[in-house]
Amino acid sequence: MSLRATPPKLLGMTTSTSSRVRARALMGFADLVNQCGGDPSDLLHELNISPALLEQPDASLEHAQVVRLFERAAERLEVSDFGLQLAQIQDTDALGPVAVIALNAACVGEALDAIHRHMAYISTSAEAVIDPDARPSQAALFYSLNLPIDIPHRQKSELSYAIALRLLRLLAPEQDSTDWEVHFKHEQGLPLDEYRQRLGCRVKLGQKAEGLYFPRELLDQTINTADPVLAGEVEPYVSHIVRRFPLDLAMQVRTLLEQQLVSGNCTLPRIAQQLMMSPRTLQRRLKQQGSSFDEIADTLRRERAEDLLRNSNKPLESVWGLIGYTEASTFNRACRRWFGQTPLAFRKALRNTGGASLVS
Incomplete structure (x- = not known):
C-alpha cells in the first residue's frame, strides 16, 4: 500500500480555470433537472456546454x-441539496472504471491509492489524496477541485464527498460510519442534523480544508469481495482511455511539438500517428476542447x-x-503577423527596451 500523506493546506484552490473533467461528471444531470421541473438544455446552454456531451462520457x-x-441548477431550481441528490x-x-479498480483492490488503503493514481482519468487538476495520520488514530481523504477560490463549489463538493462515503461503505460494509466526519469549506448549507441524516455521519461547515475523516484502521481493512484478476484487467483499459481520450489533448499535442519542433516535420499526420488516432479525429477532439493543431503549433512557434x-x-x-521553419520568407511573414515587424526589427526593438516583451 502506497499512501501519499499531503497536508490539507497544500490542497488549496489555484488560479486556473483550465482544469478539465470527463463528461461523465454530467451523469444523471438531465434526469435530476427534469425531476425538479427544469429544462436541462437551457441550463447547459447558459454555461456553453453542448447537450451532446451527455452522451459522450x-x-x-x-x-x-x-x-x-x-451551482446554477441549484439556484434556478431552488434545490439547495442539488449535489446530494445528484450523488x-x-x-x-x-x-x-476507476471504481472497478478500487472495489477490487486488496484493502481499503490500496483502493484509495488506486483512485489517487488514476485521477488523470477523472480530472486534469483535481486531487484525491490520503493522509494516514491526519488526526490522532484517524486518517483522512482530501478531495480538492483545485479551481479559483472565487468559484462557488458547494454542490460539487457535497456531491464528491457523498460519493466518497458511498465508496468507503461499499469497500467496508461492516464498518460503523456514524462517527466519521466530513468537513466542508462553505459556511451555509443544510442544517447539520439533516446532513447527518443524509450522509450518515457528522458534518462540520466553515472549515479551512475539506476532507473525510475516518478511523486509521480502516485503511488496512481487507476487501473480501475483491477480484484481483478483474482489477488487473481494468487497469490497462483505464490507461488506454487516458491515452486515447486525454482530458487535456491540447497539452499532449504541445508537448509532442516541443520535443520535435526543430525537426521541421511536426505535421498534423505525424503528431496524430504518435497519439494513435487519425488526423481528422485529432482535429475533431481538439475542436471539442476549443483548440486546433495549427493554433497550438503557431502559439508554440511564436513563444519560441x-x-x-x-x-x-x-x-x-x-x-x-529552431522553430521548425525551412524558409526565411515563411519566418518573416510569421513575425509580421505575430509582432507587427520583421524579426530583425523586432530583435533590435527588444534590445532597445531591455528585453521587455513588445507584444501582448
Whole structure:
C-alpha cells in the first residue's frame, strides 16, 4: 500500500480555470433537472456546454463549467441539496472504471491509492489524496477541485464527498460510519442534523480544508469481495482511455511539438500517428476542447521565436530553423503577423527596451 500523506493546506484552490473533467461528471444531470421541473438544455446552454456531451462520457469539458452548472441548477431550481441528490443518481458510477479498480483492490488503503493514481482519468487538476495520520488514530481523504477560490463549489463538493462515503461503505460494509466526519469549506448549507441524516455521519461547515475523516484502521481493512484478476484487467483499459481520450489533448499535442519542433516535420499526420488516432479525429477532439493543431503549433512557434530573438545572439537562419521553419520568407511573414515587424526589427526593438516583451 502506497499512501501519499499531503497536508490539507497544500490542497488549496489555484488560479486556473483550465482544469478539465470527463463528461461523465454530467451523469444523471438531465434526469435530476427534469425531476425538479427544469429544462436541462437551457441550463447547459447558459454555461456553453453542448447537450451532446451527455452522451459522450469520455469526452471532456472545463471543470469550472461543471461546477458552475451545478451551482446554477441549484439556484434556478431552488434545490439547495442539488449535489446530494445528484450523488444518489451518480453513485460510484461517476468514477467509471476507476471504481472497478478500487472495489477490487486488496484493502481499503490500496483502493484509495488506486483512485489517487488514476485521477488523470477523472480530472486534469483535481486531487484525491490520503493522509494516514491526519488526526490522532484517524486518517483522512482530501478531495480538492483545485479551481479559483472565487468559484462557488458547494454542490460539487457535497456531491464528491457523498460519493466518497458511498465508496468507503461499499469497500467496508461492516464498518460503523456514524462517527466519521466530513468537513466542508462553505459556511451555509443544510442544517447539520439533516446532513447527518443524509450522509450518515457528522458534518462540520466553515472549515479551512475539506476532507473525510475516518478511523486509521480502516485503511488496512481487507476487501473480501475483491477480484484481483478483474482489477488487473481494468487497469490497462483505464490507461488506454487516458491515452486515447486525454482530458487535456491540447497539452499532449504541445508537448509532442516541443520535443520535435526543430525537426521541421511536426505535421498534423505525424503528431496524430504518435497519439494513435487519425488526423481528422485529432482535429475533431481538439475542436471539442476549443483548440486546433495549427493554433497550438503557431502559439508554440511564436513563444519560441520571441524567446530566441530576445535572449540569444543566434543568426536569424538558426532561429527560424529552431522553430521548425525551412524558409526565411515563411519566418518573416510569421513575425509580421505575430509582432507587427520583421524579426530583425523586432530583435533590435527588444534590445532597445531591455528585453521587455513588445507584444501582448
